[in-house]
Amino acid sequence: MPVHLIATLLHNPISFRLAPLGYNEATCLHTDQLTMAQIDAVVVGSGPNGLAAAITLARAGRKVVLYEAKSTVGGGLRSAELTAPGFIHDVCSAIHPLTLVSPFFKTVPLTDYGVEWVYPPSEVAHPLDDGSAVMTERTVEATAAGLGRDAAAYRRLMGLFTANAEALFDELLGPLNIPPRHLSALATFGPFALLPAMQMAQWVFREERARAQFAGMAAHSVLSLNRVGTSAFGLMLAISAHTAGWAFPRGGAQKIADALAAYFISLGGEIVCDFDVKSFDQLPPARLKLLDITPRRFADMVQGQLPALYSYLLNHYRYGAGVFKIDYALSAPIPWKAPEVARAATVHLGGTLDEIGDSERALGIGAHAQRPYVLLAQHSLFDDTRAPDGKHTAWVYCHVPGGSTVDMTARIEAQIERFAPGFRDVVIARHTRNTVELEAYNANYVGGDINSGVQDIFQQFTRPVPRLNPYSTPLKGVYLCSSATPPGGGVHGMSGYHAAMSALRELL
Numbered sequence: 001m002p003v004h005l006i007a008t009l010l011h012n013p014i015s016f017r018l019a020p021l022g023y024n025e026a027t028c029l030h031t032d033q034l035t036m037a038q039i040d041a042v043v044v045g046s047g048p049n050g051l052a053a054a055i056t057l058a059r060a061g062r063k064v065v066l067y068e069a070k071s072t073v074g075g076g077l078r079s080a081e082l083t084a085p086g087f088i089h090d091v092c093s094a095i096h097p098l099t100l101v102s103p104f105f106k107t108v109p110l111t112d113y114g115v116e117w118v119y120p121p122s123e124v125a126h127p128l129d130d131g132s133a134v135m136t137e138r139t140v141e142a143t144a145a146g147l148g149r150d151a152a153a154y155r156r157l158m159g160l161f162t163a164n165a166e167a168l169f170d171e172l173l174g175p176l177n178i179p180p181r182h183l184s185a186l187a188t189f190g191p192f193a194l195l196p197a198m199q200m201a202q203w204v205f206r207e208e209r210a211r212a213q214f215a216g217m218a219a220h221s222v223l224s225l226n227r228v229g230t231s232a233f234g235l236m237l238a239i240s241a242h243t244a245g246w247a248f249p250r251g252g253a254q255k256i257a258d259a260l261a262a263y264f265i266s267l268g269g270e271i272v273c274d275f276d277v278k279s280f281d282q283l284p285p286a287r288l289k290l291l292d293i294t295p296r297r298f299a300d301m302v303q304g305q306l307p308a309l310y311s312y313l314l315n316h317y318r319y320g321a322g323v324f325k326i327d328y329a330l331s332a333p334i335p336w337k338a339p340e341v342a343r344a345a346t347v348h349l350g351g352t353l354d355e356i357g358d359s360e361r362a363l364g365i366g367a368h369a370q371r372p373y374v375l376l377a378q379h380s381l382f383d384d385t386r387a388p389d390g391k392h393t394a395w396v397y398c399h400v401p402g403g404s405t406v407d408m409t410a411r412i413e414a415q416i417e418r419f420a421p422g423f424r425d426v427v428i429a430r431h432t433r434n435t436v437e438l439e440a441y442n443a444n445y446v447g448g449d450i451n452s453g454v455q456d457i458f459q460q461f462t463r464p465v466p467r468l469n470p471y472s473t474p475l476k477g478v479y480l481c482s483s484a485t486p487p488g489g490g491v492h493g494m495s496g497y498h499a500a501m502s503a504l505r506e507l508l
Helices: 003-011 048-059 097-101 140-144 148-162 165-172 183-193 197-204 208-221 230-243 254-266 295-301 308-315 339-343 353-364 409-419 435-441 494-507
Strands: 041-044 064-067 122-127 133-136 270-272 288-291 322-330 344-349 374-377 392-400 427-433 478-480
Touching: 041 048, 048 064, 048 254, 048 288, 048 494, 097 230, 122 208, 122 339, 133 208, 133 339, 140 148, 148 165, 148 183, 148 197, 148 208, 148 230, 165 183, 165 230, 183 230, 197 208, 197 230, 197 353, 208 230, 208 344, 208 353, 254 270, 288 494, 295 308, 322 409, 322 435, 339 344, 344 409, 353 392, 374 409, 392 409, 427 435, 478 494
Parallel strands: 041 064, 041 288, 064 270, 122 344, 288 478
Antiparallel strands: 122 133, 322 392, 322 427, 344 374, 374 392
16 A cells, blocks of 8 residues: 555545455356256345355255346355455454354355354453453353352353253244244243343343343344343344354455355356346246345335235335444554453443443434444454454444434444543544445345344244245245345345245245
């Protein structure tokens, strides 16, 4: 980088928009390069669910073509130089606990295709105003050791659930099973999971440290913590920390997408990029069509072909709060007051249970919290490929009302400064995206909703419409496989996997 540009960056932080990473030339074809004979299925959209659907179909011996509107595959699994040359940022997903526990991903040889997992010493840090931090460690015992009078309660609670972790993830990362496949595990988990997170934290734990830690986990639900079922999110994420870890791929989230694409191609699949599918008329003949798209986009794509009630329900699918995201290029590591925070790649900023509860409750009335709950990832402490020598990155977002265009930069940075005084002094450059810009980048993020729809108890297993098979549609051979189907948001691939399995049963 020229010296004059470095000086400019150091004294005047600005935003850059540089090229995305990925290997388009190795994965993507033009339509005239396709092997058109005997295409069994087409998949539209190459997010983790679209890729999972395509892989599942290809592993069953089907000829599959995957279409992607952008020049690289990935959806929410993309990385790019967003701030300045040499600083690699994850555009959406950054830490991958659900990837590591996903039944689908356990069958995919990601490491054979270039994914190297980075496991920080601690899973999650939650700094507090007294200069300390609550650390979620890999083991239940090590985590409990930092929880004072709540240590025994934490050991009992998490010990109970980690013993049944595999059964719980198998049961909950998919459609509603009637009857459940793992009834005893679910019967134990259910009474706790259904509680509002605020109430559970107050009933189970006596001190603020454990309550705050649980609030930080549960707030990933992007729901008011007074809502029924929000405890499930906190419990599942804590279980994943103790059984698999909160890891991330060296070099960026794009590495996971590239590995999935390479594996799919090794199975005989083909990928077409820079091809925005707006109508089925654009696609080659195929018995199956799987769509990693929003319900409303599907309704628009097939106008007049759906029953009136089904079309109405698609168009009234409920989206939730959005996110305001900032990526930072830094001249030094974040100067945390609590030095132990530097042991974790993931940091929850928000203070106490009540503060985080207030922040998330504001979303329900369309308000912007003055002290928002902030999620932060500091990859470069553990992955030196993310920034030039001696420099660092930070990946940060907070929750805001859907469709918000309010600039939350000052409020987010005030929260970081609260726990890391001097943070602004190490900022070289920043890149921001509000909810409207996020949706423009990825059409599945309607209103900036990265979970592709509200994940409350009324829509978790009925997304996108109440239907015995939530992936099927009234159109023969057409299936939805996006995060708008169970189990919802997150990099787990299970929506795509279950949709593909449903489609394969139609071929039998």
